[in-house]
Amino acid sequence: MTFLDATNRLCAFSMIADLAELPHDLREALNKICQLRHLRQGQVIAHPGEPHDLVGFVAEGILRMQKTLPDGRQHVVGLLVPGDVYGRVFDGAMQFSIEAATEAKVFVFPRHAFEALLSASPALDRLMLLHFLTEIDRTRDWMVILSNPKVRGRLAGFLMMLCTRFRNIEGMLGSMNGMLTVSIPISRADLAHLLGARAESISRAFHALADDGMIDIIRPDLVVLRSIEDLADEAGEPEMGEAILTEDLPSHRIGSLRRL
Amino acid sequence: MTFLDATNRLCAFSMIADLAELPHDLREALNKICQLRHLRQGQVIAHPGEPHDLVGFVAEGILRMQKTLPDGRQHVVGLLVPGDVYGRVFDGAMQFSIEAATEAKVFVFPRHAFEALLSASPALDRLMLLHFLTEIDRTRDWMVILSNPKVRGRLAGFLMMLCTRFRNIEGMLGSMNGMLTVSIPISRADLAHLLGARAESISRAFHALADDGMIDIIRPDLVVLRSIEDLADEAGEPEMGEAILTEDLPSHRIGSLRRL
DNA sequence: CGGTATTTTGAGTATCGTCAAGGCCAGTGG
DNA sequence: CCACTGGCCTTGACGATACTCAAAATACCG
Numbered sequence: 001m002t003f004l005d006a007t008n009r010l011c012a013f014s015m016i017a018d019l020a021e022l023p024h025d026l027r028e029a030l031n032k033i034c035q036l037r038h039l040r041q042g043q044v045i046a047h048p049g050e051p052h053d054l055v056g057f058v059a060e061g062i063l064r065m066q067k068t069l070p071d072g073r074q075h076v077v078g079l080l081v082p083g084d085v086y087g088r089v090f091d092g093a094m095q096f097s098i099e100a101a102t103e104a105k106v107f108v109f110p111r112h113a114f115e116a117l118l119s120a121s122p123a124l125d126r127l128m129l130l131h132f133l134t135e136i137d138r139t140r141d142w143m144v145i146l147s148n149p150k151v152r153g154r155l156a157g158f159l160m161m162l163c164t165r166f167r168n169i170e171g172m173l174g175s176m177n178g179m180l181t182v183s184i185p186i187s188r189a190d191l192a193h194l195l196g197a198r199a200e201s202i203s204r205a206f207h208a209l210a211d212d213g214m215i216d217i218i219r220p221d222l223v224v225l226r227s228i229e230d231l232a233d234e235a236g237e238p239e240m241g242e243a244i245l246t247e248d249l250p251s252h253r254i255g256s257l258r259r260l
Numbered sequence: 261m262t263f264l265d266a267t268n269r270l271c272a273f274s275m276i277a278d279l280a281e282l283p284h285d286l287r288e289a290l291n292k293i294c295q296l297r298h299l300r301q302g303q304v305i306a307h308p309g310e311p312h313d314l315v316g317f318v319a320e321g322i323l324r325m326q327k328t329l330p331d332g333r334q335h336v337v338g339l340l341v342p343g344d345v346y347g348r349v350f351d352g353a354m355q356f357s358i359e360a361a362t363e364a365k366v367f368v369f370p371r372h373a374f375e376a377l378l379s380a381s382p383a384l385d386r387l388m389l390l391h392f393l394t395e396i397d398r399t400r401d402w403m404v405i406l407s408n409p410k411v412r413g414r415l416a417g418f419l420m421m422l423c424t425r426f427r428n429i430e431g432m433l434g435s436m437n438g439m440l441t442v443s444i445p446i447s448r449a450d451l452a453h454l455l456g457a458r459a460e461s462i463s464r465a466f467h468a469l470a471d472d473g474m475i476d477i478i479r480p481d482l483v484v485l486r487s488i489e490d491l492a493d494e495a496g497e498p499e500m501g502e503a504i505l506t507e508d509l510p511s512h513r514i515g516s517l518r519r520l
Numbered sequence: 521c522g523g524t525a526t527t528t529t530g531a532g533t534a535t536c537g538t539c540a541a542g543g544c545c546a547g548t549g550g
Numbered sequence: 551c552c553a554c555t556g557g558c559c560t561t562g563a564c565g566a567t568a569c570t571c572a573a574a575a576t577a578c579c580g
Contacts, residue, residue: 077404078400078403088393090390125382129385129392133349133350135396140337142403143338143402144335147454147456149458149535150536187559188560189558196406196407196409198409199558200537200559200560200561201536202559203560220559409567410568411567412567447526449526457568457569458568460568460569465568
């Protein structure tokens with residue numbers, strides 16, 4: 001299966017900026033081994049333990065990474081948005097399972113073919129290396145959020161992170177009479193696991209933030225951010241608020257490797 | 261400055277297994293640009309924001325990564341042990357500052373020279389890639405620990421992580437009449453930041469674990485683990501306990517890229 | 521040995537977890 | 551169209567846990 005547009009140019013990865021910038025012949029080689037998959041919500045595409053023989057790029061939708069504990073409980077440890085990569089390269093089994101949080105589309109590559117290209121192409125190799133560096137920083141940012149002693153603070157940090165990660169992703173951020181809205185792609189129960197709390201506490205924290213005028217809750221999965229500064233303050237990270245407010249919005253570029 | 265042993269072979273990286281396994285000519289090239297630095301406790305070797313022009317490998321001692329918030333508070337987000345790498349390659353400024361938690365020795369490479377070698381050598385490139393993959397998984401493990409709702413659980417998880425990370429590191433693990441002891445390389449205050457709690461709560465959690473017979477507190481920075489299973493249970497990760505107990509101890513190998 | 525920083529303890533309050541019940545919404549079947 | 555059902559979110563009440571502020575004890579260092 002190949003992806004060619006009307007003018008016969010490779011277009012499969014056009015929405016994934018980092019791939020689109022690769023040399024033409026490399027894109028062609030990638031195109032030959034790639035496959036587009038539609039995922040319905042809730043579909044699990046990778047199980048921990050068993051070696052996963054695919055490397056995937058998210059094209060549309062939100063996936064979540066989760067650790068499944070022996071007793072069956074599931075522990076969300078991250079979100080994948082368009083432009084993100086999942087799957088191990090070169091070594092070992094996946095540490096986490098991956099599940100579609102929304103309808104999603106992913107490009108998948110057979111692992112060994114992808115690794116062969118990786119070894120042959122410095123550009124792709126560099127791309128992956130930079131991607132992983134970014135991922136490390138993101139996960140450390142998660143840690144900073146999680147180490148806030150109070151649930152309200154962690155939730156505020158989570159909302160801030162959604163803003164930065166969703167900035168370039170269609171349908172996740174919006175505006176209501178001039179104010180920023182953000183979609184919350186996971187359930188209260190999952191959010192509770194992610195933030196180290198119970199679903200009830202998460203619910204109370206949402207409404208506490210609403211009572212203080214920082215947010216409005218339109219639907220459980222859609223909130224208006226009324227005061228980014230106050231949220232950033234609540235999260236204990238003054239710098240994040242400024243970043244969100246001052247930065248311009250290059251909405252054409254998806255999956256930038258630069259951190260926001 | 262070069263590092264040659266009595267028989268005139270390169271020996272600088274002998275304690276860092278991953279570097280020692282590189283081809284000879286590459287080790288030689290690395291050796292030419294590398295520098296050994298002794299760090300005294302508390303010394304800060306990287307500041308966030310300002311681009312850091314060095315890539316470092318930890319040879320001895322423990323360093324901590326921390327985020328310095330605008331108001332001056334410091335937020336530990338990880339520990340570096342011998343074999344670990346710090347510093348950004350190719351892109352941007354450091355996100356976190358790095359400080360020596362103990363006396364330490366590090367090998368540092370000028371960033372651009374290191375990048376040049378990286379581009380020229382697939383083996384080194386692969387090494388770094390795998391290292392970063394491991395680092396991502398480690399940080400996600402941190403997340404799982406941090407998302408435990410109770411301080412006792414987070415502390416138990418922290419102790420388990422110390423065991424796995426310190427396994428091959430001299431002076432951090434010991435034994436007292438048959439039982440495992442572990443050194444705690446950071447202060448209560450830093451641990452509190454790391455685990456999302458206050459120093460008082462950390463202290464109380466330590467003594468709560470001691471009262472339940474899971475640990476003995478020899479000194480504030482040295483504890484005996486009396487029941488790894490119970491600790492793992494407290495941490496909510498039954499699998500970790502088994503891993504620590506059943507695994508053999510290849511103490512000659514430092515800085516394995518394989519996850520413990 | 522004294523002085524300082526760190527750790528611990530204590531008491532009171534705020535927050536959070538827990539259990540239970542109720543509400544909202546979408547889908548189902550009468 | 552409506553009642554019913556099940557999942558998810560919310561609310562309430564209560565006990566457990568953790569934060570706060572203060573003070574004491576311990577460890578550390580010269």
